[in-house]
Amino acid sequence: MKKDARFYGKLFFATFCLSAFTFGGGYVIVPLMRKRFVEQYHWIEEQEMLDLIAIAQSSPGAMAVNASILVGYRLAGLCGALVTVVGTVLPPLIIISVISLAYQAFRDNAVINLLLKGMQAGVAAVIANVVVSMASGIFRQKRILPIFIMLGTFLASAVLQVNVALCILACAVIGLLDTVYQRRHGNKEAGK
Amino acid sequence: MIYLELFWSFFQIGLFSIGGGYAALPMIQQQIVDLHGWLTMTAFTDVITIAEMTPGPIAINAATFVGTQMAGLPGAVIATLGCVTPSCIIVIFLAWLYSKYRELWAVRGVLSGLRPAVVGLIAAAGISIIALSFWNGKLLEFSLAGLDYLAIGIFVVAFFVLQKWKPNPIYVMLGAGVLGLAAYSIF
Structure with a gap:
């Protein structure tokens, strides 16, 4: 991959567009990034994307910003991270600056309200879709533990409202212990 | 010095909001409503409403809104900068660790x-x-x-x-x- 002006332009434009559409919380950027960087550009592999998301989730700050920095750094080092963080921050910065000047008119606009209501349902579908395809990837591994971890974190977070950072930490420890156990028992596949 | 205060406030918000999204709300409220009085509670609720209706992380949205209200566009830019600086430092360090050690068992x-x-x-x-x-x-x-x-x-x-x-x-x-x-x- 050539790191020329065209590459940086493409990277900036991609993150700018993704950020402009992350309605409803940071996780929405996951399906968008996956589509763009994994499926369209083939710049990052599926497994690696999941790793980057896990790191973004366990770091302080906004998830979408963290994920963008990680993707930028992974693709083109510090320069790449700079390009992606600016691309991610600009859309909300521009939009909120405009809105904060005319907030009342915006909030009372019936057309905008209905449009946003429809988009909310669309966002829900996008998230549901990415969960289905990611979960089927986990099921295809045909191992009990990952499936157990996936369902466990879902219940802990959705039903029991356990802190996300705590979930991440617990799963990191479980993954590590599992790998230690497999290595002790001479499984060469451990950690794959 | 309002710019410095904005930067420092949102730097702390960026640093301590782990878990993303609404986990950041109490931290944001403490900084901009309770501590500095930059927004009233009503205006703060409005910020959350706007954040729900527009794209972008809630902390960035709050930074831009408060910055614009307090010190115009430069204020918005500086507050946003403060918000993402901790992420940049920590995440780039983690990304470096990941690229160096991800093959370790x-x-x-x-x-x-x-x-x-x-x-x-x-x-x-x-x-x-x-x-x-x-x-x-x-x-x-x-x-x-x-x-x-x-x-x-x-x-x-x-x-x-x-x-x-x-x-x-x-x-x-x-x-x-x-x-x-x-x-x-x-x-």
Whole structure:
């Protein structure tokens, strides 16, 4: 991959567009990034994307910003991270600056309200879709533990409202212990 | 020096909001309502409403809103900068560690536990978005009467389109918005 002006332009434009559409919380950027960087550009592999998301989730700050920095750094080092963080921050910065000047008119606009209501349902579908395809990837591994971890974190977070950072930490420890156990028992596949 | 105060306040918000999204709210409220009095509680609630209706992380939205109100566009830029600086430093350090050590068996073990966890967490976030969309966020008043059937219809159509043709999700969201505008206007 050539790191020329065209590459940086493409990277900036991609993150700018993704950020402009992350309605409803940071996780929405996951399906968008996956589509763009994994499926369209083939710049990052599926497994690696999941790793980057896990790191973004366990770091302080906004998830979408963290994920963008990680993707930028992974693709083109510090320069790449700079390009992606600016691309991610600009859309909300521009939009909120405009809105904060005319907030009342915006909030009372019936057309905008209905449009946003429809988009909310669309966002829900996008998230549901990415969960289905990611979960089927986990099921295809045909191992009990990952499936157990996936369902466990879902219940802990959705039903029991356990802190996300705590979930991440617990799963990191479980993954590590599992790998230690497999290595002790001479499984060469451990950690794959 | 308002610029310095804005930067420092949002630097702390960026540094201590772990878990993303609404986990950052108490921290933001403490800094801009309780500590500095930059916004009233009503204005703060408005910021949350705007953040829900517009793209972008809630902390960035709050930074831009408060910055604009306090010191115009330069204020917005500086508050946003303060908000992302801790992320930049910490995440780039972690990214460097990842690229250097990801082949180590121990790191691979940790990551093998995190991958399924991420899927579970995304599913949990998805459930709360579905609740917001289908019941207008009133999950506690969970009832059939409060169901928004149009939202469910749009959800089903959008999900089907995504599964069948795998288009770019951005177009699906825009399409859902237009569909919502048309459907809610008619019914």
